[in-house]
Amino acid sequence: MKKLITMVSAAALLAGLASAEPSGTFRQAHELGFGAQSSLDPISKGRVFQITEKIMSRLVRPGLDGKPEADLATSWESNEDATVWTFKLRDGVTFHDGSTFEAADVVYSLNRVLDPESDSPARSAVKMITEVKALDEMTVQITLDTPFADMPLQLMDYRLRMLNEGSGDTIATTGNGTGPFKVETFDAEGTTVLVANPDYWEGAPGVARMEVIGIADGQARLQALLGGQIDMERGITAQQQVMLQGSDKFYVQVIPTGNWRGLVFRTDVEPFSDIRVRQAVRMAADREELVALVLGGEGIVACDTPVEPNDQYRADLSCPQDIEKAKELLAEAGYPDGIDIDVHVATLEPTWPTLAVAYQEQAAAAGIRVNVVQAPTDGYWSEVWMKKDVAATRWNERPADQALHEIYLSNAKWNESYYKDEEFDALLAEARRELDFEKRKAIYVAAQEHLLETSGTLIPYTVTRLVGVSSRVSNLDEVKNDAVRWHKITVD
Numbered sequence: 001m002k003k004l005i006t007m008v009s010a011a012a013l014l015a016g017l018a019s020a021e022p023s024g025t026f027r028q029a030h031e032l033g034f035g036a037q038s039s040l041d042p043i044s045k046g047r048v049f050q051i052t053e054k055i056m057s058r059l060v061r062p063g064l065d066g067k068p069e070a071d072l073a074t075s076w077e078s079n080e081d082a083t084v085w086t087f088k089l090r091d092g093v094t095f096h097d098g099s100t101f102e103a104a105d106v107v108y109s110l111n112r113v114l115d116p117e118s119d120s121p122a123r124s125a126v127k128m129i130t131e132v133k134a135l136d137e138m139t140v141q142i143t144l145d146t147p148f149a150d151m152p153l154q155l156m157d158y159r160l161r162m163l164n165e166g167s168g169d170t171i172a173t174t175g176n177g178t179g180p181f182k183v184e185t186f187d188a189e190g191t192t193v194l195v196a197n198p199d200y201w202e203g204a205p206g207v208a209r210m211e212v213i214g215i216a217d218g219q220a221r222l223q224a225l226l227g228g229q230i231d232m233e234r235g236i237t238a239q240q241q242v243m244l245q246g247s248d249k250f251y252v253q254v255i256p257t258g259n260w261r262g263l264v265f266r267t268d269v270e271p272f273s274d275i276r277v278r279q280a281v282r283m284a285a286d287r288e289e290l291v292a293l294v295l296g297g298e299g300i301v302a303c304d305t306p307v308e309p310n311d312q313y314r315a316d317l318s319c320p321q322d323i324e325k326a327k328e329l330l331a332e333a334g335y336p337d338g339i340d341i342d343v344h345v346a347t348l349e350p351t352w353p354t355l356a357v358a359y360q361e362q363a364a365a366a367g368i369r370v371n372v373v374q375a376p377t378d379g380y381w382s383e384v385w386m387k388k389d390v391a392a393t394r395w396n397e398r399p400a401d402q403a404l405h406e407i408y409l410s411n412a413k414w415n416e417s418y419y420k421d422e423e424f425d426a427l428l429a430e431a432r433r434e435l436d437f438e439k440r441k442a443i444y445v446a447a448q449e450h451l452l453e454t455s456g457t458l459i460p461y462t463v464t465r466l467v468g469v470s471s472r473v474s475n476l477d478e479v480k481n482d483a484v485r486w487h488k489i490t491v492d
Contacts, residue, residue: 022196022208024491026473027230029215031348035379038188038214040175041168042161043113043120045381049158051192051212054486055096056161056177059087059106060152062483066310068152072101072162072178073140082147082435089138093201095164096175096182103134108165110142121413122159124406125398128432146432149440153399158482180205180487189214206475206490216377218350222468225250231470231491234481237350238296244468253467253478254298258308258397260462261294261351263343263359266389267456268418276333278456281341283329284366285359286321287460293358294351298464304455305448306395306403309462313400313441315448326366338367344384344391348377352392359458386416393457397480400444404428408451417456424450 032038034046042052060076063069073087093101110132113122131143144151154160164176175183180202181194194210213230215221222240225233236244236252244250265272265281272278282304291299300309303319330338343359345352353372360370375384375391384391393416395407405428406412410420424447431443451457469476472492477484 020206022198022205024207025209025211026207026232026489026491027211027213028232028234029213029221029224029230031221032189032214032216032378033348033381035382036188037382039172040183040186041172042159042163043118043122044172045121047159048188048192048212051175051183051186051194052161052177053158053179053482053484054181054194054210055175055179055183056163057093057179058155058157058160059089059162060155062156062480064477064479064483066480066483068156072106073155076152078149078151082149082151083144085142085144085151086135087140087142089140090201091138093178094199095178096197097164099164101162101164101178102137103140104137104165105162106140107132107134108168109161109163112163112168113160119413120159121406122157124409124412124414125154125157125160125402146429147435148432149435149437150399150401154402156399156482157402158396181210187214200487202485202487205487210486217347219347222350225468225470228470231473232476233468234465235350236466236468237354238298238466240350240468241296241466249471251469251471253465253469253476255465255467255478255480256300256309256462257465257480258311258462259395259465259480260302260306260397260459261349261355261392261394262457262459263356264391264393264417265341265456265458266418267420269389271333271335271339272389272456274333275454276329277335277339278454280326280329280333280366281363281368282319282455282458283322283326284363284368285458285460286362287319289362290355290358290460294354295461295463298466299461300464302459302462304452304457304459306398306407306457306459307400307444307448308397311400313444315445317448317452319452321362323365326368330367335367338369340369340371341390342371342373342388344373344375344388346375346377346380346384346392348380349392349394352394355460356392386414396482397462401428401431404444404447404451407457408455419454419456421450421454424454 030050037046039046059073061071076087078085128144130145133141180200184193192212196205198204224230287301303317307314345356356372427447434440474490475488
């Protein structure tokens with residue numbers, strides 16, 4: 001009887017919270033980074049995450065504190081050596097097409113990611129999984145090929161959304177999920193319209209409609225915000241922030257993140273195939289100055305590690321600019337007169353051109369002559385990134401293990417610098433097997449120290465995110481994008 005009363009009370013509470021009807025329209029932009037290849041398939045390279053994050057749910061999501069929090073899984077536990085994990089699922093959840101969410105959907109969704117033929121970039125996050133099995137309709141068992149105490153962290157990946165069993169062939173256009181919003185119309189290069197899902201398990205959203213508009217250029221997105229065409233822009237620069245401050249029409253959220261921007265030098269082509277050149281091009285950067293010049297001081301220096309500052313495994317590294325050592329290394333590598341390089345950037349990320357020009361001025365002192373090449377924004381990810389010898393790059397924060405595997409493991413799909421290092425690969429494998437936290441941390445730190453010595457990626461800083469928001473918007477969580485509770489937003 002007590003259980004029944006508890007359930008009835010909870011239902012009454014939810015009904016009260018959801019009593020207000022959704023109203024109004026919230027509008028934001030996406031960058032058209034994949035152009036016509038843009039998709040609603042969360043595991044495809046062309047996914048539009050500004051849409052998928054609102055229409056699909058994960059098993060585990062980051063809470064407001066960044067720690068794993070229940071989403072479609074309500075609880076989880078592992079066996080003694082962390083090779084078998086059991087997840088209890090949330091009852092009463094339905095997909096947008098009315099079908100019931102259950103264990104078979106989890107098995108399907110994860111196996112789809114794991115299938116090598118899917119060619120999904122999300123596979124690297126969960127490839128330690130050897131079996132996903134439904135124990136009953138609301139319980140899933142996941143078996144790993146190695147002990148891994150941090151498995152719930154991996155499942156927070158923003159691409160690991162749960163799909164309806166068998167929907168893989170249609171998900172790219174339907175977007176059928178369990179999230180707070182449903183797809184009304186999908187237009188990859190125009191305006192995608194989402195409508196409130198009244199059956200969302202956390203209650204009906206605050207807004208009735210969302211519009212996600214394709215705007216490739218960063219300055220154009222700012223003008224759209226200033227002109228009232230969109231209500232939020234999550235990528236404004238420190239210089240653009242000044243235009244919003246002091247106006248009662250906008251407010252700015254300041255959010256420290258593990259998101260980073262940088263320059264990637266392909267290690268499989270000359271001259272960057274020489275470790276001495278790779279060290280020199282990174283050693284020429286004054287990271288403190290780059291934070292000041294590019295971010296207006298709104299960032300944290302990163303010594304070429306993709307691990308976010310607040311991550312439990314972040315290494316404490318030092319990386320001062322050393323022009324004389326950079327010259328010496330270039331000379332040892334056979335370039336006593338320096339090198340000439342083209343750095344490709346695009347304005348889809350507003351800070352990239354500024355970063356490239358600032359680096360150009362710094363590197364010149366070491367004999368590194370940088371030519372900044374402005375590439376088109378449309379199709380940047382498919383035509384420039386991982387194609388050109390040197391290009392601007394960016395990543396959103398990930399748990400340490402995932403970031404290190406996905407960006408640098410020799411056989412990782414998105415190993416953008418084509419970095420191949422057996423010692424580094426061995427460190428990552430050892431870290432996953434180690435169950436003792438302090439020993440595991442020491443291995444991850446060693447892996448980051450190894451990157452500082454050998455990698456081809458300049459990661460000068462992590463970004464403090466500046467989010468410009470229309471004053472008509474309320475209840476927008478002041479947290480990283482991946483943890484925003486979109487159903488909470490309301491508009492005047």
